[in-house]
Amino acid sequence: MQLLGLYGRVNFILIQQSNFFYFFTQLKSIKMSRNDKDVLTDDVYRDFKKSVNTDRVTSKGQERHEKGLGLDPLVDPASNGVIRRSLNRMESEGLLFRLVMGVAILIEERLDTTGSFRRNVDIAFKALPRAYELLKKVLGRYDLQMINAIFADELDEYILCRSHAEMGIKIAEQMTLMVPEGGGKGNHGEDPQYGLFAGAYLTSADINRYGLKSYDFTTTDEPSHEPILKSQLERVFGKEVFNRVKENGFEIDPDNLPTVKQVIDKLLERAHTFVFLVDKDSEANDYWTTVIDQNRIIYLEDTLWLPEVKAAIIGLTEGVLTLSDMEDFLVNEANVSKDVARMIKRAVSGIPIGAQTLLENFDKIPLKGDLFKEKRDMWPTDETPGEDDSEEPTKTVWL
Amino acid sequence: MKEKKIFVIVDIGYGDNVKGGTAHKVGVVKKAHTFIKVGGCQCSHGVSTSDGKNNNFHHFGCGTFEGSRTYISERMVIEPFRLLIEANNLRDEWRIHNIFDYLTIDRNCLCVTPFHTLSSRFRELLRKDNPKGIVGVGVGETLRDQKDFPDEAIYAKDLGSPSLRKKLELVRERKFEEFKNILSSDCNLLDYFHKADIKKASEFIDLFHDGDFINRIVDVFNKVYSQITITDEIYFKSLLEKDGVMVMESSHGVLNDRLYGFQPHVTELRILPQLNIEMLNKYGFSGDLVKLGTTRAYQVRHGAGSIVTYDQEMTKNLIPDGNKLENRWQGKVRAGALDFVSLQYAIDICGGPEFFDGVSVSWLDQIELLKKWDICDSYNGNNDLDFFFPNGKIKVYKSDDQALIEHQKLLTMQLDRCTPNLKSYDISRMPRKSFLGLCSSVFEEKLKVPVKMASFGKSENDRILM
Numbered sequence: 001m002q003l004l005g006l007y008g009r010v011n012f013i014l015i016q017q018s019n020f021f022y023f024f025t026q027l028k029s030i031k032m033s034r035n036d037k038d039v040l041t042d043d044v045y046r047d048f049k050k051s052v053n054t055d056r057v058t059s060k061g062q063e064r065h066e067k068g069l070g071l072d073p074l075v076d077p078a079s080n081g082v083i084r085r086s087l088n089r090m091e092s093e094g095l096l097f098r099l100v101m102g103v104a105i106l107i108e109e110r111l112d113t114t115g116s117f118r119r120n121v122d123i124a125f126k127a128l129p130r131a132y133e134l135l136k137k138v139l140g141r142y143d144l145q146m147i148n149a150i151f152a153d154e155l156d157e158y159i160l161c162r163s164h165a166e167m168g169i170k171i172a173e174q175m176t177l178m179v180p181e182g183g184g185k186g187n188h189g190e191d192p193q194y195g196l197f198a199g200a201y202l203t204s205a206d207i208n209r210y211g212l213k214s215y216d217f218t219t220t221d222e223p224s225h226e227p228i229l230k231s232q233l234e235r236v237f238g239k240e241v242f243n244r245v246k247e248n249g250f251e252i253d254p255d256n257l258p259t260v261k262q263v264i265d266k267l268l269e270r271a272h273t274f275v276f277l278v279d280k281d282s283e284a285n286d287y288w289t290t291v292i293d294q295n296r297i298i299y300l301e302d303t304l305w306l307p308e309v310k311a312a313i314i315g316l317t318e319g320v321l322t323l324s325d326m327e328d329f330l331v332n333e334a335n336v337s338k339d340v341a342r343m344i345k346r347a348v349s350g351i352p353i354g355a356q357t358l359l360e361n362f363d364k365i366p367l368k369g370d371l372f373k374e375k376r377d378m379w380p381t382d383e384t385p386g387e388d389d390s391e392e393p394t395k396t397v398w399l
Numbered sequence: 400m401k402e403k404k405i406f407v408i409v410d411i412g413y414g415d416n417v418k419g420g421t422a423h424k425v426g427v428v429k430k431a432h433t434f435i436k437v438g439g440c441q442c443s444h445g446v447s448t449s450d451g452k453n454n455n456f457h458h459f460g461c462g463t464f465e466g467s468r469t470y471i472s473e474r475m476v477i478e479p480f481r482l483l484i485e486a487n488n489l490r491d492e493w494r495i496h497n498i499f500d501y502l503t504i505d506r507n508c509l510c511v512t513p514f515h516t517l518s519s520r521f522r523e524l525l526r527k528d529n530p531k532g533i534v535g536v537g538v539g540e541t542l543r544d545q546k547d548f549p550d551e552a553i554y555a556k557d558l559g560s561p562s563l564r565k566k567l568e569l570v571r572e573r574k575f576e577e578f579k580n581i582l583s584s585d586c587n588l589l590d591y592f593h594k595a596d597i598k599k600a601s602e603f604i605d606l607f608h609d610g611d612f613i614n615r616i617v618d619v620f621n622k623v624y625s626q627i628t629i630t631d632e633i634y635f636k637s638l639l640e641k642d643g644v645m646v647m648e649s650s651h652g653v654l655n656d657r658l659y660g661f662q663p664h665v666t667e668l669r670i671l672p673q674l675n676i677e678m679l680n681k682y683g684f685s686g687d688l689v690k691l692g693t694t695r696a697y698q699v700r701h702g703a704g705s706i707v708t709y710d711q712e713m714t715k716n717l718i719p720d721g722n723k724l725e726n727r728w729q730g731k732v733r734a735g736a737l738d739f740v741s742l743q744y745a746i747d748i749c750g751g752p753e754f755f756d757g758v759s760v761s762w763l764d765q766i767e768l769l770k771k772w773d774i775c776d777s778y779n780g781n782n783d784l785d786f787f788f789p790n791g792k793i794k795v796y797k798s799d800d801q802a803l804i805e806h807q808k809l810l811t812m813q814l815d816r817c818t819p820n821l822k823s824y825d826i827s828r829m830p831r832k833s834f835l836g837l838c839s840s841v842f843e844e845k846l847k848v849p850v851k852m853a854s855f856g857k858s859e860n861d862r863i864l865m
Contacts, residue, residue, distance in 0.1 A: 074491065080488065080492040081492045085492075086494070087494040089496055089497075091500075092432075092466045095643075097466055165494070167496075247451060247453075248451070374465070375465055375466040376464075376465075398851070399691070399757065399851060
């Protein structure tokens, strides 16, 4: 290990770009919780917000970039083993393990930050407590974990920033490390396809082990460029990208890469996938309708109501909401006006309602507090957490 | 009846003998509640799990993925920067959100400072073409300083103490004095270093001269202190009284032992397992001990020093990515036929075959690909009876430390002159079961220790209990 790297960075992987001053600034800003069971609360968020430049919440990431240090490893898609994992949180209790917060459900949100969307991270950051609260209301039995990503154009410095699957205040912390360049280059399209690729092939979510799906949202106003390029995949995710894909259980021929439609089809196998299109009449619509079902494209006038729209979609998909009670939910729980509630209802009414409920194990998944024999077991045990006082088994014992 | 047992994992080579995978398997099978760490944090214990996780553990035990706790004992040397990085990595990549809840550290655990790391690397660069072979963390440097300047040593309990800065300043001043020629502004680095090493040396010098460096070290050390749980001997005693299974993981192999290893290419640490068992006894452990040696099915060494059976072709075939593992500090990875002469010596310095309950043999799948299993059970050129028995075995020399070190230096010179007598087993048409049988009988015959685990791959499912 290079020493400058060691004293300059928290992460092993990107030490070659390191600067040891950074190590300390990062350590000051990121508190590692001794017991990270917490969820994102208003108090924690308010406290963290005091350390953030709210005019430009990504200033920390930008400063790092301006110093030539590249992306922070926490939002660099190539860092930390490339695969992003959303795992159930287990804590040992006697000889057993307790599920701390319910089965982990992953929500990945991918925001276009080109051109007029350059402020999307600021908007998302400010809306985070509201978004989180609403998501908790429609996903109450799960452990809510979120990946935030932003994408740009391949001609920009960073095509993709992608956080880890986080809960609690780390969701907000990692937003501040992103680098939205606000470019776009006016070349008829942007490059969300590498983020979609990551969602499909470089994500490992426990919810999928149960046969259920996570959620994946892309917000844009442009078509995606085609094709997906090997060189760009290696640029975004590192040279080992195809090994990581393989490690994650997928086979991809680097010389015969999937199209954007094929990537989305693969993503749909593990995630309820939606595209938010912020300009209905654009050429973007013509493009996206060729790569994803029309009922998974949601038309929005702006990104202001994204938290409410996402909550509505998830509520409908999970069977927590119906179209008939949605307006009441939005008015009473999200505090939006009746007009806005009606607008959201219209936008989401075509989605596959109850899609999650139709999946096997929907009503069987473990719940918060269930006990398991092994940390990675899927299903709970009937045993109690006390010390094991059973008799020595009669079979031959190895050593 | 409740089981109270500690599995002591002993690398009977030069390190790199799959201690991590072996310890992980034991932890899985026995549902170990705690892994006890001894040795140095420069260790890199690889674990690959059947559900796709891969990690090299340094401070944390190899049972971390399974939810086992880690206890870092007083016989371990830690490095706070690396500890924090490791914890962050386990959290960020592997989603162990409450990672520090898994860790307790004895208050008297010695800590490496960045000045020790820098100094250790300086020394290796200064050796030019005669490298000692180091990992480059500074564990040895720290241990030597602890012995010579005990008042300056920094322990886990000091990481948050007001005296930390003062101690760091003392360490820095001492190192400044030791390297004053190199650190002076008019030094011509080419007088001291290879041209290729000048850049590295300059980086180190910059850090020494960086006026804010100590502040940042204090900041990081304080931060680590605020995260970790520091324990005392009462905690360790109660841990040892607890029912259930624990695994003791050490760095290095016994052939790197400071006294009984092949000098000068040894660690500053004492590696022999009996010393770790003494610690367990000292704190009142009354349960059963299971001592499990680990080796690959071929000889391997990462770094300078003897490896009598070294074979270039085998190295290329067995460690195809060996060039990636090569670095300025440890040098090349080398492999060769499994050397039963050195294994026997390793067993003997631990107390003989009766000390061990079994041995774990790894990477048999790689040998299958070679279609032949080469072993060495004697050397040519081992005629000096000061060092070898008439039957060719290496003598275990007993004396005071200094005389022993001198003897071991001469022994290394003897070994460097030896060549291996190789025996080759054709396994090209041998079913796996028969290969396992052959492996067991050869180990039993040569070492008088039974094979209790054999692995044909990386994950716990690839390791067969016997």
